[in-house]
Amino acid sequence: MGSRVSARGERLSRTQQQARTRQRLLEAAGEVIAEHGLDGATIDDIAARAGYSRGAFYSNFEDKVALLIALSDSRLAAFADVTLPGLLTGTPDEQIAAVARWLAGTEPPLEVLLLVELARQRLQSPERAEELAAAIDRVLVAVEELLTSYDPHGVEVPTEERAAQARATLAAVLGADLLRHLGAGGDARTLELLLAGIDAGVVRGTGSP
Amino acid sequence: MGSRVSARGERLSRTQQQARTRQRLLEAAGEVIAEHGLDGATIDDIAARAGYSRGAFYSNFEDKVALLIALSDSRLAAFADVTLPGLLTGTPDEQIAAVARWLAGTEPPLEVLLLVELARQRLQSPERAEELAAAIDRVLVAVEELLTSYDPHGVEVPTEERAAQARATLAAVLGADLLRHLGAGGDARTLELLLAGIDAGVVRGTGSP
Incomplete structure (x- = not known):
């Protein structure tokens, strides 16, 4: 080389x-x-x-779709590494501070935009579905790892249940981010209610549905 | 006339x-x-x-943005009237059936697409922010009414708390719908975890954060 x-x-x-x-x-x-x-x-x-x-x-x-996948990967990995730990872990005071920082962000909802575009691409280019699924999986794995490394209840959570928790967490934060950028979700209580369900799942621990 | x-x-x-x-x-x-x-x-x-x-x-x-606002209004009102009652109300068996119907839907995530487009328009055309906010508010009011008419716990929920519940419900369903269309959220457990938080808020009732 x-x-x-x-x-x-x-x-x-x-x-x-x-x-x-x-x-x-x-x-x-x-x-x-x-x-x-x-x-x-x-x-x-x-x-x-x-x-x-x-x-x-x-x-x-290769093309613009490949760029979109790489950009989603990169942005969502940063989101899982930097933003989510603050929202999901730490003392209540630390969590409140992290939510406030998140809500104060003024950037456009790039993660949500990218994912919506990828959902459209998935319909338009079924031959790329696998490539797109892999990009989403990488994010979900990062969220799962975060939820596993932070588990205040110290219980063993079955893999399937952990995967559902990761999807619910990502859905909650993306949904709240979308509403926030519509001028309709910029409050800590909304996010608290959303994350309470996932935490209830963590508390339950056994993963029985 | x-x-x-x-x-x-x-x-x-x-x-x-x-x-x-x-x-x-x-x-x-x-x-x-x-x-x-x-x-x-x-x-x-x-x-x-x-x-x-x-x-x-x-x-x-007036133009394509006005059409997008009207279409979002119409689709989200139908969503609040037809889909959400099944997801949020009824016996557990009825809820499971409603979630299954919802997950089996094959249409593109039009509501999410429309809302993302409106979020973009809001950034690009701040002069239309009020018009866009009114469209979102109408949906949130419909969700609030739904949550109020269905309240299995029979407690009086303060207006502010009810509004946060409506935002959280809409965020949860939109976020789950986005993941579903990415091929990564099509399971009932994810939605159950998301809605459990809002229900926990409904159970709490007092609205104290």
């Missing part, structure tokens, strides 16, 4: 360079989509925002 | 005719959007599907 000297004089392997280019394209895509919507965001705009050519885009992503 | 004879020989008032035209345009819009997505659905296509001219469209709706 060869190496090149970056603009900052760092020596990067080819793999590192590719990872950096890909990351810049994803960040640029998030910005351009937030400004212009999914359909208004062209590949040319995204490449230009990242400082690359159209060719660099296509050497990283 | 004048009257005309309809194709079926019924005598319709001008108001009845207008309501019928509007209703047909909304049904056509739902079909065209389900087939081609929001951006692929043109006003010409929608008018043609309903059997009307572009002029008939514009005598009923």
Whole structure:
């Protein structure tokens, strides 16, 4: 594997360079989509925002759907790593503070937008259903791991029940985020009610439906 | 007010005719959007599907955003009247049957799509925020009324708490519907966990957070 000297004089392997280019394209895509919507965001705009050519885009992503999947992966992984632990774990005071931070966010509901677009793509391109399902599964696994690592009740939860808890948690937060961006869900009590059900499931522990 | 004879020989008032035209345009819009997505659905296509001219469209709706608001109103009102009562009320067996029917539905997640589009419009056209908020409020009021008319615990719930319950219920069902259409939420247990939190809120009754 060869190496090149970056603009900052760092020596990067080819793999590192590719990872950096890909990351810049994803960040640029998030910005351009937030400004212009999914359909208004062209590949040319995204490449230009990242400082690359159209060719660099296509050497990283097969097409716009592949970009959407990668972007959903990346945003939802960050959401599971950064936002959800605050909402789901910690002392009551810490949770209230995390909910307040979440509710104060002003970015467009990019995660929800991306997932709705992927749901549409799934209907329009059934041949990509597997690829899309894998992207969703990765998020759900991250949420499951979070719920397992935080289990204040110390009970063993069966795999199936844990998976249902992860889906319910993701659905609750996405639904609340959608309403929040419609100007109709920006309050802590709504989220508290939503998460109480999942916590009730955690408390129950045995997973009997 | 004048009257005309309809194709079926019924005598319709001008108001009845207008309501019928509007209703047909909304049904056509739902079909065209389900087939081609929001951006692929043109006003010409929608008018043609309903059997009307572009002029008939514009005598009923100011523009595509006005149509989206009316369509969301109509679909979400039907959702609150037809689907939600089954999910939220009745005996456990009736609820299981209602959840199964809901999960078996194969239509695209039109309500979620419409709400995401409205959230985007709200960012892009802040001057229409009030109009959009009114559309959401009408749905939330319908859900509140449903939760009030069904209250198995017979306790008086403060207005603010009832409003939070309505938001949580709508968020739960929309979030679950989004995941279902991603192929990742099609199970009754996920919905049960989501609705358990709202029910826990209903049980608590006092509304103290």
